[in-house]
Amino acid sequence: xxxxxxxxxxxxLVILVLIAGFAVIALVAYWxxxxxxxxxxxxxxxxxxxxxxxxxxxxxxxxxIQAELESIVRATTRRESTRYRFWWxxxxxxxxxxDSPETHEIFRQAMAAVExxxxxxxxxxxxxxxxxxxxxxxxxxxxxxxxxxxxxAYSNRYAYNEMREFRNxxxxxxxxxxxxxxxxxxxxxxxxxxxxxxxxxxxxxISARNMDRSHLDSLPVPGELKLFVQxxxxxxxxxxxxxxxxxxxxxxxxxxxxxxxxxxxxxxQAVRNRPRDAAxxxxxxDEVLLDLRRMERLVxxxxxLARLDxxxxxxxPKTVRLDVVAAKAAAxxxxxxxxxxxxxxxxxxxxxxxxxxxxxxxxVGNLVxxxxxxxxxxxxxxxxxxxxxGEVRLGVHDExxxxxxxTIEKLFERFYRMDAxxxxxxxxxxxxxxxxxxxxxxxxxxxxLTSSPAGGTTFTxxxxxxxxxxxx
Amino acid sequence: MRVLIVExxxxxxxxxxxxxxxxxxxxxxxxxxxxDGQHMALxxxxxxxxxxxxxxxxxxMDILRRLRAADNPAPVLVLTARDAPADMVAGLNAGGDDxxxxxxxxxxxxxxxxxxVRRSHGKPSAVVEAGPLxxxxxxxxxxxEDQSILLPALEYRLLEYxxxxxxxxxxxxxxxxxxxxxxxxxxxxxIEVYISSLRKRFDPDHRLIRTVRGQGYILGxxxx
Numbered sequence: 001x002x003x004x005x006x007x008x009x010x011x012x013l014v015i016l017v018l019i020a021g022f023a024v025i026a027l028v029a030y031w032x033x034x035x036x037x038x039x040x041x042x043x044x045x046x047x048x049x050x051x052x053x054x055x056x057x058x059x060x061x062x063x064x065i066q067a068e069l070e071s072i073v074r075a076t077t078r079r080e081s082t083r084y085r086f087w088w089x090x091x092x093x094x095x096x097x098x099d100s101p102e103t104h105e106i107f108r109q110a111m112a113a114v115e116x117x118x119x120x121x122x123x124x125x126x127x128x129x130x131x132x133x134x135x136x137x138x139x140x141x142x143x144x145x146x147x148x149x150x151x152x153a154y155s156n157r158y159a160y161n162e163m164r165e166f167r168n169x170x171x172x173x174x175x176x177x178x179x180x181x182x183x184x185x186x187x188x189x190x191x192x193x194x195x196x197x198x199x200x201x202x203x204x205x206i207s208a209r210n211m212d213r214s215h216l217d218s219l220p221v222p223g224e225l226k227l228f229v230q231x232x233x234x235x236x237x238x239x240x241x242x243x244x245x246x247x248x249x250x251x252x253x254x255x256x257x258x259x260x261x262x263x264x265x266x267x268x269q270a271v272r273n274r275p276r277d278a279a280x281x282x283x284x285x286d287e288v289l290l291d292l293r294r295m296e297r298l299v300x301x302x303x304x305l306a307r308l309d310x311x312x313x314x315x316x317p318k319t320v321r322l323d324v325v326a327a328k329a330a331a332x333x334x335x336x337x338x339x340x341x342x343x344x345x346x347x348x349x350x351x352x353x354x355x356x357x358x359x360x361x362x363x364v365g366n367l368v369x370x371x372x373x374x375x376x377x378x379x380x381x382x383x384x385x386x387x388x389x390g391e392v393r394l395g396v397h398d399e400x401x402x403x404x405x406x407t408i409e410k411l412f413e414r415f416y417r418m419d420a421x422x423x424x425x426x427x428x429x430x431x432x433x434x435x436x437x438x439x440x441x442x443x444x445x446x447x448x449l450t451s452s453p454a455g456g457t458t459f460t461x462x463x464x465x466x467x468x469x470x471x472x
Numbered sequence: 473m474r475v476l477i478v479e480x481x482x483x484x485x486x487x488x489x490x491x492x493x494x495x496x497x498x499x500x501x502x503x504x505x506x507x508d509g510q511h512m513a514l515x516x517x518x519x520x521x522x523x524x525x526x527x528x529x530x531x532x533m534d535i536l537r538r539l540r541a542a543d544n545p546a547p548v549l550v551l552t553a554r555d556a557p558a559d560m561v562a563g564l565n566a567g568g569d570d571x572x573x574x575x576x577x578x579x580x581x582x583x584x585x586x587x588x589v590r591r592s593h594g595k596p597s598a599v600v601e602a603g604p605l606x607x608x609x610x611x612x613x614x615x616x617e618d619q620s621i622l623l624p625a626l627e628y629r630l631l632e633y634x635x636x637x638x639x640x641x642x643x644x645x646x647x648x649x650x651x652x653x654x655x656x657x658x659x660x661x662x663i664e665v666y667i668s669s670l671r672k673r674f675d676p677d678h679r680l681i682r683t684v685r686g687q688g689y690i691l692g693x694x695x696x
Contacts, residue, residue: 262574
């Protein structure tokens, strides 16, 4: 079965609580009133009985006693709520007991079963049910040597009716109030939940194309939902930013791939435009080969990045001597750029890290290449490795000037160039530093950059040192 | 026709310039930088500007907006590696006349350059007629009295420009500005040399190319 909605559950709860409350109030009030009415009835009966027992003293004949009783009854109570019967124990069988004008079967049936009280005593009992409930007093007394019995019954039937009315009013009114409160609760909850529905409809229309926080900012929300909507809005913003970054990356990647392609194609088409001599053809071919090398490098880096993006951690890390890798990679990169004399090796402490040698080589190579290309031309690039108990630090230093603090973090963004043009004059792909950082992070470390006019520019890679338990 | 190429990929710019120059009609200037390119575009009467969007220092889009804000009428062919429809729309809305994404075909680029220049002079057809002359701007052949004549490059360039501006007086300065790039050394009397050479070929009595004294030249037969 489908579970009831929160709205109905709450409404039902409110109705039940209210009904229970009203029932308790009605019951307590009913008991209290019943008790007081009974007390009242007993007092009335006591008074009646005392008066009735005095009547044979005033008169000797039954008619006289009856007249006396009638007057007592009329004087003290409403006639129709009082009954009486009296008789003498030694009275001849043909004359029955004397009854009040509206006699009642209570005396014939209910009281017949009651044990008579001792002489000069009286008993009190309740007979009948509901409207026909009577409080009855039976008293016996010796009058001039004969035993006189008198039974007086008193019914607070009218009070009982009042009580029933009161009970009914409480039940009907209480029921109505409970129902109305239930409906009101339901409506209040419905209104209270409306912002959630509205939010849900807005969220349902958000896709990758129109994602940003503006959707939810203008939504009026009550206090208790503010945090919820706010965090939803913040999440949208984060997703929006990462989508934007992704889109920018795709656009940049396509730009970076298209540009060398366009250059290569234009070179070939220009040279084919007219008949040329052999030297011109050779020159064009050399140029296109350069473009191809640039594209090759870019594609390799893009593929590595894509692989790193899908690698949460290194599958089976091996022990890698970082100092050896750094020296080899730095030498290879400087030789590649035709400037082996620009490399200086600083402290190279024999330290190991757990990781993948190929990736670490690429990381060092990228950092060295960056320093060679973007540092002052002809300047020395110093590579050093040192370690202490906790971590291993690899430094790549060049004599370049200060990089503005605002651009330091941007340098690690994919395809970031200090100049917007993305021209390939430097031969870089714009991915080297991003790759270096990805590799460092994959190894549990990071790359940071410090730069000052006096101290030059230093990229520092911090990696966790190999400990016996990381060597598995 | 004088063309400006603003493109930071120096080799791409050089290749485009080479092909355009070999097309006879075009004299080409190159700028590899946004700021420099903007200055050149604003201070010279180019017949066509080929503009890359991602440029150092000044963005191509800004150059385009500034050109149009300065009422510069030169047709602009936007050249960029961005191929998103939104980028094309933005480029055209900023005042661009056409759009090519890299990598492109040189033949397409040349054809579009010709079409843009033609259009900007109100000549929808690739064959421009001037009196008895039919100038084919694609093959650069001039037909005169059922004879195809292949003119020397600069004579053709001069005739084509006069034909594009048919009926208007074109000054010698204007001719120099539109027929030569920066690199060319030119002297105003070369114009007179070319004009007289053209007249010798098909206008012995100076009725087709007339001299307006002190002002310049006008192509188109004088009312009899």
